[in-house]
Amino acid sequence: MIYLIRHGEAAAGWGDHPDPGLSALGAKQAEAVAAQLNAFTIMNIISSPMQRCRETSAPLSELLSLTPAISPQVSEIGTPPDIEDRVTWLRGLMAGTWTEAGAPFVDWRARMGAFVDALPARTAVFSHFVAINALCGLLEQDDRVTVFRPGHCSVTRLERRNGRLRVAEYGSEAATRVL
Template structure:
């Protein structure tokens, strides 16, 4: 692990957003207008409760950050209200670009020869933003957020960032020094899960993962583009 940070230690918690209302099962990617479902709002409340309890136990959150997309902002809103903190919008933690965005029933489209060039290199991947580019922008954002939090609040500062599954997952793969190419079915990054980067003066020193809303996951719909 590398990507050196400033002096002091911090934790940047990457939270995946809650379940999205998507009855047509569209791969929504960066499209506007996709907000949380009723279950997703309950998940957002669960995340607010989780971090509020940590604050009461002496582990306060100092900065709140969100992807520009609606589902991320709706996920962090209850936490912002609970902690009485403002939310900063960070474009670098947005969902990955994807040429299949806006489509549903992706398998049926795979029979169209016009899109076959998109599939020429699944290791990059050729149908969207390269995995390496996603990890790079997420890590750059994490470094800046860490440096700012430590500068303002000192050693042990904590930041919560609501982002999206794929960028969070490839950032974890990088931190664990694993190949970025992967099977999407094997991602460990459930709805409103928390992937935490523990950052020291020399960069990312450790990583942890937890699922505060595990009891709600059994009722969630597996949606594309989440």
């Protein structure tokens, strides 16, 4: 199994801070998901370089005495340079498909998929709403940008079936506001 974990609740929204850490609730969520993941014999931890993911991975890292590998391959989707309003752009992107988003984003999704596909079993990957959706959609051959709405610190399980990485179980969904 490979486990995709959405970061805990951030201390600030996209319009307020480009790279917020966790809120007090987010820190509690990170502690709770660490306890949950402890039962899965995690051997590797990968984290997005974004602060909220690094902070979410910290309790598991401490619990297991593992140092997370920080990887931009599982980071948040980048904003095109000509976009001034990221929130509005992201809302539109999330309502559409990867095909509509265009080649740079289709390529981003494919590179992330190849990176995660090469990870060994029992790896925990701390990432983001759009990135987790991109991976799940790619693995399930679903072109929608938003396949499901993972809640903060939800755990999505991936497994290999017949040599192919697939979604075994989607993480818990929440009515959390993404934007």
